[in-house]
Amino acid sequence: MINILRNREIRILLTVMIGISVIGVILTVILNPMAGIIVFLVAALLISCVILFTIRRYKEIEKLSGYLRSIINGDYSMDIRDNEEGKLSILKNEIYKVTLMLSKQGEFLRKDKEGLADALSDISHQLKTPLTSMMVMTDLLSQNNLKSEKRMEFTKNIEIQLERMEWLLTSLLKLSKIDAGTVTFKKDKVLVSELIKKAVSPLLIPMELKEQNLVIEGDATTSFVGDLNWTIEALINILKNSIEHTENEGTISIFFEKNPLYTEIKISDNGGGIEKEDLLYIFKRFYKGKNASEGSVGIGLAMAKSIIASQNGDVSVKSKKNEGTQFSIKFYRKGSD
Structure with missing residues (x-):
């Protein structure tokens, strides 16, 4: 009272x-x-x-x-909702809605913080190896009695490590921009034949060195709405994975088609395949499977998935040991496409 x-x-x-x-x-x-x-x-x-x-x-x-x-x-665990009428009941329900929103936002920020901590830890780990290697080689280069052949070898190795670090940091920057939603993807009509031609072009030499065969099949008029340049980057990362895991004289096939629901691009190889336990994680950032190459960072496929997903698309993978791997990329159509 x-x-x-x-x-x-x-x-x-x-x-x-x-x-x-x-x-x-x-x-x-x-x-x-x-x-x-x-x-x-x-x-x-x-x-x-x-x-x-x-x-x-x-x-x-x-x-x-x-x-x-x-x-x-x-x-945020309390529940004050009631089913009565009146302004106070309406206020309770509105406060509860705000509470749910704050709870979800808090959970999102917590996961984002954990993701950032994990990413920083991974970046630190990825940079530590080449930095340590370069420090050792720099110390060796400072020796006056070092032979010229070794000096050239160490200098070349340092250059390779610097290029690897530059690629890693550039890729991480791109991924960060995509994750933050600051990348504006164009919505142009993309001919799949032109896309594949431009994606394959920088990879022809590595394929020739391994004497691999490339088979491309599909209707030349097949298209989808998206960003040509970003999608080229996604395909290059997937194709690199296929080239690396396909033996000499192996075959890499690209098939594409369009239906009323989506445009699909299938990239297949007859390589050694992916281990069953690795299939669930190959699109995870910094994940490297059992058969990963020595210089693999584990970021290429993660970037490809982010780029494709940002364009109303999806990418999946099927693989059998000693039979090969197939990546399926789908760009879903909208009503006006």
Whole structure:
């Protein structure tokens, strides 16, 4: 009772109600004493009901205050929803909706923070090896009695390690931009035949060195809506994986087609295949399977998946040991495509 009397508006309301009741009772008693008693009892009952209702509202508001304090302290487990009518019930439900939103946002930020910590740890690990190697070779290069052949060899190795680090950092920067949503992907009509031609072009020499065969099949008019340059980068990363894991004189096949739902590009090889336990993780950043090459960083396929997913697409993989691997890329159509 004392708490509600601290409210100036409540004090004014009670004062006005009591004042009107007193005046009404006095005038009624003058006219009819019995009626005055009845009016007094009714007025007292009304004022008591108002006070009880106000106290109940204050208790509900106090519960809401406690609920909000819990939210501030990071506790989102309480549920204050009710199915009653009234502005207070509506307020409860709206606060609960905001609580759910804050809870999801907090979970997202927590996962984002964990992801950032993992990424920094992975980056540190990936850079540590080439840096250590370069430090050792730099110390050796400082020796005056080092033979010129060895000096050239170490210098070349340092150059290779620097190029690897540059590629790693550039790739991570691109991935970070895609994850942050700061990359604007174009929505142009992309001919798949042109896409494949440009993606294969920088990889022809590695394929020739391994005497690998390239087979391309598909309708020249097949297309999808997307960003040509970014998709080229995605395909290059997938094709590199196929080239690396296909033996000399092996075959890499690219097949593409379009249907009412999506445009599909299949990249197949007859290499050694991917271990069953690695299939679930090959698109995970920095993951390297059992058959990964020595210089593999484990970022190419992760980048390819991010680029494709950002263009309303999807990429999956099927593989059998000693039979080969097939990557399936699908770009889904929209109503206006």
